[in-house]
Amino acid sequence: MSAYFDHNATTPLDPRVLEAMLPFFIERHGNPSSAHGHGRAAREAVEKARRQIAELLSASPEEVMFTSSGTEANNAVIYSVAEACGHSGHIVFAALEHPSIRQAAERVAQGGMELTELDPDARGVVGVESVESALRHDTRLVCLMQANNELGTLQPVAEVASMCRRRGIPVLCDAVQAVGKVRVDVQALGVDYLCLGGHKFHGPPGIAALWVRSGAPMGSLLVGASQERGLRASTENVPAVVGLGEAAELARLELDDRHRRLSALRDRFEGQLKDLPEAVVHCADVERLPHTSHVALLGVSGHQLMLWLDQQGFAVSTGSACHSGKPQPSRTLLRMGVSEPEALASLRISFGLTNSDDEVDRLVEALRRGVVILKDEVSVVS
Ligand SMILES: Cc1ncc(COP(=O)(O)O)c(C=O)c1O
Incomplete structure (x- = not known):
């Protein structure tokens, strides 16, 4: 090789993460919605992983939901905000955002929202002033990633979020590349939404998490049963969730x-x-x-x-x-x-x-x- x-x-799975996941494929299999012992054990495993992720982010477990990917998390926030404001108003995002932000924003723009895309400066950083000058009375969301996937540059998320908070504008922070590499603390960042993805920090692929500040607009992309407090229907991928939790704990400790x-x-x-x-x-x-x-x-x-x-x-x-x-x-x-x-x-x-x-x-x-x-x-x- x-x-x-x-x-x-993508990163290789940490063998310790694999070890944590394996029992949940066979001996400890179960549907967290089932009321019997298998189900209750699976539910406990999912809730433990939620706490592990919350601890990594200095967040409350009730504010953490699982998604299948960073892409899904980013899409879900943008579609939810657009729906909450009746597809009118304005979204600001950085030109260096991942396509899962940019293309979701472009999609809601087809439904009537207006967009401002901000260029980074020559150092690969989006200036706080440029965000400030883009804000409007009807700005509904600002998207700024914590770290860029190509250049690795860290963005001034905390400064931007504090400015937006004073104006009541929610901020989505894509921390998919930052988690496991630098400290990611939702309280210190002061954002309203933040996502991470398992396969970028030695967790399994196909699993991610979205932290949503309590009270921030959030709807559901998938409808059906009431998993994830009604925010994401579909049976939880328990082994992957367990792996994500373990990867989060290892990232925090190490x-x-x-x-x-x-x-x-x-x-x-x-x-x-x-x-x-x-x-x-x-x-x-x-x-x-x-x-x-x-x-x-x-x-x-x-x-x-x-x-x-x-x-x-x-x-x-x-x-x-x-x-x-x-x-x-x-x-x-x-x-x-x-x-x-x-x-x-x-x-x-x-x-x-x-x-x-x-x-x-x-x-x-x-x-x-x-x-x-x-x-x-x-x-x-x-
Ligand atoms: C910054 C950033 N956001 C989002 C994503 C999408 O994550 P996923 O692969 O989990 O859909 C990536 C993946 O490369 C990324 O680098």
Whole structure:
């Protein structure tokens, strides 16, 4: 297997999480809505996981609901707010939000809501002043992620939320990339909605959680029976919920140690890039996630380099999407003013707890070789 440097895409399940989940597939199976012993045990397991997540976020368990994904959580908040205000009014969101925010906002705009999309500055951060100047008397929601998935930049969520709170405007914070990497405290952030997703911090895929401040508008995407206090019909995925709870507890207990280990890997990597003249590390001077490095290798196609590294045994990501075989530059980079050639030359390296110093050193060595080989190819073609 290749050395894996794409932990913002997904992380491996922690074996301790798997161990916690396994009994709930067979011996301890049960439907939490059943009144018999199997059901009651499953209900207890779900409520324990809810408490574990609440503790990670400094929240009350009653304010935590389970969803299938970060995407579902983000969609659910935007659709609920739109419904609560009769599909009229205004939503503000940052251009660097995940598509599950942007596209949900675009969908409610088709129903009559108005949108303002805010560009990040050249450092990959959305300014508090730019949010303030976008607010209107009819603004119903502001969406600002805690940490960006491509660049890793941390956003001024607490400042924005405190400004919005004074005006009675709720704030949705997508913390999918932040949880397990930096402290996420809903009270300190002062937001109204916050989501996290299991597979980004060594929990299982297909399970996520949404924290909703008591009293904030919230409806249901799925209707049917009355699970999750009527907010999300469908039988709970008990093993996954248990895994999410365990991953949350481990993240809470190990946060400082993980932060130290991950930032050491990133700093080792970026330190060695200093003598590679083609390398430009994006957003190096702002507060970032400890494990995310976004780098342009000037003169080389990031997409080609990613494919070449894959052949050499390294899994990394490009920020670009590939449509009809043609790589497209990252929207986020363009919106912060990075040129198209530089955006197309970019790679995202996201480190994880199982990466070693040796893997990092080998990745840098491979990058050096890849840049030489692919630059030559570019000059032969041109
Ligand atoms: C910032 C952010 N929000 C939301 C999501 C969507 O999460 P999920 O994969 O659980 O739908 C992602 C996934 O990459 C993400 O990075």
